[in-house]
Amino acid sequence: MLLPADRPLPLRLRRVLAHAPETIALTFEDRVFSWEYLRRGVEELDRLLAAAGAPDAHRVGIVLRNRPGPLAALVATVATGREVVVLSPFHGDVALAQDIAALSPQVVVADAEDWDRDGMAGAVARLAAIPLEAGEGERPLTARAAQWTPAPRPAERGDVAVLMQTSGTTGRPKRVELTYTKLTAAFETSGTPVATAEVRLRAHPSIVWTSLVHIGGLYFVLANVAAGLQTALLERFDVHQWAALVRRTKPRRIRLAPAALRMVLQSDLSADLFDGVESVSSGTAPLPPEDADRFTGRFGVPVLSVYGATEFAGAIVGWDLPLHREWGTTKRGSVGRPFRGVTVRVIDRATGEPLAAGAVGVLEASGAQLPGDSWVRTTDLASVDEDGFLYIHGRVDDAINRGGFTIVPTVIEDALRAHPAVRDASAVAIPDERLGEVPVVAVTIRDGVRCPDPGQLRAWLAQRLARYHLPTEIKIVDELPRTPSMKVSRPAVQALFEPARHTSA
Template sequence: MTKQARSHLAGRTLPLLSNWLRHVMGVDPAATALTFAESSLPWSYLADVTRDLDALLSGHPSARRVGLVLRNRPAQLAALLAVIATGRQVVTLSPHVGETGLGDDIRSLRPDVVLADEQDWSRDAVRAAAEDIGAVPLIAHQETGLRLRPGSWAPAPPGLPADDVALVMMTSGTTGKPKRVSLTYPQLTAAFQAAGTVLDDSTGPRLRRGCVILWSSLAHISGLYFAIAHAVDGRSVALMERFQVEEWARLVRRHRPRQLRLPPTAIRMVLHAELPADTFSSVRAIGSGTAPLPPELAEEFEARYGVPVLATYGATEFAGAIAGWSLADHRQWAGTKRGSVGRAHRGIELRVVDRTTQDVQTPGGVGLLEVRGPQLPVVDGGWLRTNDLASLDEDGFLFIHGRADDAINRGGFKIPPSVIEDALHQHPAVSDATAVGLPDERLGEVPVVAVTLCGQASRQDLLDHLASRLTRYQMPVDLRILDQLPRTPSLKVDRPRLQELFTADGR
């Protein structure tokens, strides 16, 4: 690779990750980097957007924090990579939070730049918020790239320092109100390296054969991580705006990828669609994360399609996955370690401590999971404590047993939602189930559950099924059959919204 580039950020030398991305874009500028619908875009398209961003902000050397309204569209994906390639900071803004929510996010986060497409700039609240904070307004468009939005707004002084932060992201908010986490360039680089991506400055980047399919929302870690990782790895991406089984299957048959990523919800959708087995003739493995993977679901997929499902474990705060299954581990251990989320990635350490004594547990003991590694936030003592209840076996396989802060406290009796959910998944007519706690004046909290069906069952059938498997205090006080569970853009169940469904009628 050549000498590291410098950006317009007051002559600042670019981080390794930024410099690497710029070099990837120049390996073969005419090669296809991105497909979307019927469009094919070359690596030079990404390089042009990167140059556009630097040029448009050349008069604003302090404008480092770029608020991106991230839709799964080519211009937004290119803009995301451009921000990283120029050493700036991505402040993720979700178009899915509603107009008022998006405006509030812009005001509270105060990015130096707001970058969105015309669909989002047409929102009154977005325009007003960007103008109020004095952000540089940029428009992203597939055909024209980036351009300055007409107007005479002058940027205000930067609202918050950027330091070496690469991403300011929102967590999924599946267990409570979403929160923002910051990920630095060194953390992000370490996360890619831990997952096996090589950033070797002596040999330089190269483009890979084949194409990967990306449909997870760019506004969440499940999509954003892989959008950057695939570019760093020199891989062409087939981008989808959202997951639709038939269109996704068409892309699988067209591009014949060796690996795919499907969270549990999408795996169920694929199974219910009854796709022909030859759809997966090129696929060596399915990676699955973002939510717990029921062992029986993985077994059903593997039995039908003959493709191993490899669970992973991670979080936004971890800059991606920190543990997972490899194909080699699956071949050796799949029959005896079913239900595990795999083993620690390279450079990651795991341990389990007792919730009361803080003593490190022996193999098999259940307690709170603690993690340590270069991609994780620095904390006193070195070990970052999670809210996940976990165990590690003698071979280093990690098992997750629920979340310590998810337990429903019913008059002093703790009920992990997974106890109710797992019992319902044993019913042949249940497609999916999610239990949540609701406030109760007498007991503090009580459990309720919502299900979707893939067969015939009445509410009473399901309650009878639960009554034969749960203790009295574990029984939900309400059970509802829904056409679909409310979900976040990353297809996790949106637990706060589900709670609202139960409380809307005064429950």
């Protein structure tokens, strides 16, 4: 039986960290950090836990800010075969303390800012967990002075690499266990080496701005290390800071979630920013094909959609450049084909029977990186055409049942985004005494254009949608509420509409 640190993924990470320790592994703001900085994090984690009398402690809670110290703690935890318990810095003080209490990590790592938060130390003390501080100095991890004697509770050791949280777009984030086996399969499926002994450091960096508490941030930080790829880290997405980083680092491939892609589209950035960029990958949320077309038309770079989920340890369907060159025009709006080793199908929502090519139903998937050993049912409505291309039509749990008529919110959202004044839109359901549910929409307006009134936007929709799709209320807001991964938070959008109970006319 393999020891935890001898699994293929931890071995691969440690092999890369030791390959050329003085070369640059990470940039953050105006600072650079070598592979030695990350390698030292591995040594410090082992040393500090041994010094605390708990060398076998393996459940490591990390408050994952997009900063070098927490990133080093993440890499060290996986490189030593331990379990990362993801703790979100975006939670309020009470919620963060509740998460720590509920998840019972044996070790808690945070930077000084988070250790100073109300209730943080008390929550860790009640567990008698080992407190460590993440920093950006010579030692990425140091012991944190404690008013208690650390005596971490025993915890069963398994194959879990990351106890991840979902993005929480439809409610409070849930927890998902990503095992070493599944995470390794996800890396191998996407072409990131794990099993190979050869190490080759890459010259072109990868920009990571997605929060490390989201699969899109955590996955690519670990994948970059496994691939020997330098990470250019941003604490959060800001168009001009991101653009400055693109100009300085000259990446070949860029990742932009749909919300970030639209922010770039609405900026004053020039096309020469993308000189040398081969492609832009977009995932985490549906990307309207019109936005992809506008981006390519303006900046000359193809946009490659991907589809995945936290539960899948990353993407399972997507485009690459050869596929896009051959099929990009004829399969416009598709999120691509399944990756190697992944199979998808669409089933009837009521009977569970597989549907023919082109029919819309509930998406199921199977593959080595997915949970379980059989078909995994998603919450997405989808279709697969005769050439194996996947199209996403919305979420089953987002669908609005208006008196027996099913409304997919993206139909309303896409129609509003086509309005020349609309920047973005989110359609959600609110309760209705007569019809059960009715749609309402929050809308943001482009900078520098005259703001239409809600009646004008409703008239725009009336010319383009069936009558039952028309929202009962349109609210114009400064910004749509979003999760740390920049997905729209539908519960927060629903909270914008008061009273919570509605009576239709």
